[in-house]
Amino acid sequence: MSQTTAAIPAECSPELSVIVPMFNERDNLGLLCERVRQVLAPQQIRYELIFVDDGSSDDSVAVAWGLAERYPWVRVLALVRNFGKEAAMLAGYDHVRGAAVVVLDADLQQPPELLLEMLTLWRQGYDIINAVRVDTKGLSRPRKLASTLFYWINNHLTGTRIPAQSADFGLLDASVVASLRACREVHRFNRALVAWTGSSRAQVTYTAAPRNAGQTHWNGRKLLKYAMDGILSFSVRPLRLVGLAGVALSVISFAYLLLVAVLRIVRPELAGVGHGYASIIGMISLLGGFQLTSIWLLGEYIGRIYEQVKGRPLYLLKELNSSSFEPGIRRRTMAVENSHRVHRSQEREQPHFSQAAASSRVQGQAEDRQARP
Numbered sequence: 001m002s003q004t005t006a007a008i009p010a011e012c013s014p015e016l017s018v019i020v021p022m023f024n025e026r027d028n029l030g031l032l033c034e035r036v037r038q039v040l041a042p043q044q045i046r047y048e049l050i051f052v053d054d055g056s057s058d059d060s061v062a063v064a065w066g067l068a069e070r071y072p073w074v075r076v077l078a079l080v081r082n083f084g085k086e087a088a089m090l091a092g093y094d095h096v097r098g099a100a101v102v103v104l105d106a107d108l109q110q111p112p113e114l115l116l117e118m119l120t121l122w123r124q125g126y127d128i129i130n131a132v133r134v135d136t137k138g139l140s141r142p143r144k145l146a147s148t149l150f151y152w153i154n155n156h157l158t159g160t161r162i163p164a165q166s167a168d169f170g171l172l173d174a175s176v177v178a179s180l181r182a183c184r185e186v187h188r189f190n191r192a193l194v195a196w197t198g199s200s201r202a203q204v205t206y207t208a209a210p211r212n213a214g215q216t217h218w219n220g221r222k223l224l225k226y227a228m229d230g231i232l233s234f235s236v237r238p239l240r241l242v243g244l245a246g247v248a249l250s251v252i253s254f255a256y257l258l259l260v261a262v263l264r265i266v267r268p269e270l271a272g273v274g275h276g277y278a279s280i281i282g283m284i285s286l287l288g289g290f291q292l293t294s295i296w297l298l299g300e301y302i303g304r305i306y307e308q309v310k311g312r313p314l315y316l317l318k319e320l321n322s323s324s325f326e327p328g329i330r331r332r333t334m335a336v337e338n339s340h341r342v343h344r345s346q347e348r349e350q351p352h353f354s355q356a357a358a359s360s361r362v363q364g365q366a367e368d369r370q371a372r373p
């Protein structure tokens with residue numbers, strides 16, 4: 001097998017790191033590597049691809065190790081068990097060395113060809129390049145509608161500005177990745193954290209392909225939990241809304257009681273005394289339901305505090321290959337730090353590559369961005 005990219009020496013940081021979180025994706029990994037290689041190899045970019053195995057139960061890890069032995073730019077991190085995609089991405093962020101970092105799903109729904117467009121924008125000085133889906137082939141209408149509704153509710157409730165239909169696919173400058181590493185939240189919502197950093201943003205669009213092989217790992221219950229994590233870990237506005245609703249109910253109840261008291265004096269036949277059984281039951285159930293909902297919402301926040309204060313590691317690593325990029329070397333380590341990491345210095349060297357023509361729709365949001373050399 002001809003290697004078009006030479007092994008990258010340890011002291012030489014790659015320009016681009018591609019993180020691929022994977023969970024039971026064995027049939028996609030070979031093709032993914034090939035597509036990435038075809039896109040990046042002619043560009044003479046120093047790059048690495050990091051497979052982060054999120055506790056796969058198939059032989060995805062073995063396949064990834066095989067690819068690491070074949071390609072010097074492939075690295076493997078294996079988590080002890082399934083911690084979820086958010087934790088897998090964080091593990092990737094903790095171990096990348098690139099000056100620019102991309103998270104790419106393993107299932108080839110997201111075209112690796114977009115990497116070049118993103119790199120071009122990054123070189124122009126944007127720190128965050130969001131990849132926004134204009135369409136997802138094979139996704140049902142209700143799921144598309146639910147997704148649009150979620151982004152609308154999330155952005156209004158939390159105040160973060162996540163572009164609608166943007167997943168985790170996108171390019172981040174190393175400085176943004178350093179900020180994300182510093183956020184050790186148990187209930188992570190990566191795309192909102194990225195928006196929270198407030199760095200300059202641009203946007204590219206793409207049509208998501210159907211999955212290459214395997215099945216989606218998301219169902220309605222998981223998506224609902226994920227959506228709740230997104231809102232509750234970014235805002236206490238739901239608590240305020242419940243508080244406001246409580247105040248509104250109290251005012252209405254007080255006005256109602258006042259009305260009944262006055263009617264009792266001036267028009268007793270209209271006061272409904274002696275005929276209020278149904279309305280009393282109705283009011284009690286309504287208020288009981290409202291109170292239980294409020295307590296549940298409070299509990300959700302308290303539960304999140306409880307899980308955060310325990311301070312457990314956000315993931316545990318089982319194995320990874322040597323940080324020297326030598327293929328096939330496995331190093332075992334039992335736990336991974338949950339500490340606040342400080343931004344690792346990322347050596348940037350002068351890029352020397354031919355830029356691909358970019359036709360992306362750019363939505364710059366910071367005037368102070370500066371073009372990269």
Ligand code: UDP
Nearest residue numbers: 021022023054084085088105106107216217
């Ligand atoms: N994934 C993961 N851990 C999980 C679930 C998913 O690392 O617990 C990975 C998965 O292998 C894929 C990416 O996250 O590379 C996106 O998952 P999926 O394709 O199932 O999501 P969808 O595209 O359907 O939203």
Ligand code: MG
Nearest residue numbers: 105107109211
């Ligand atoms: Mg997918």
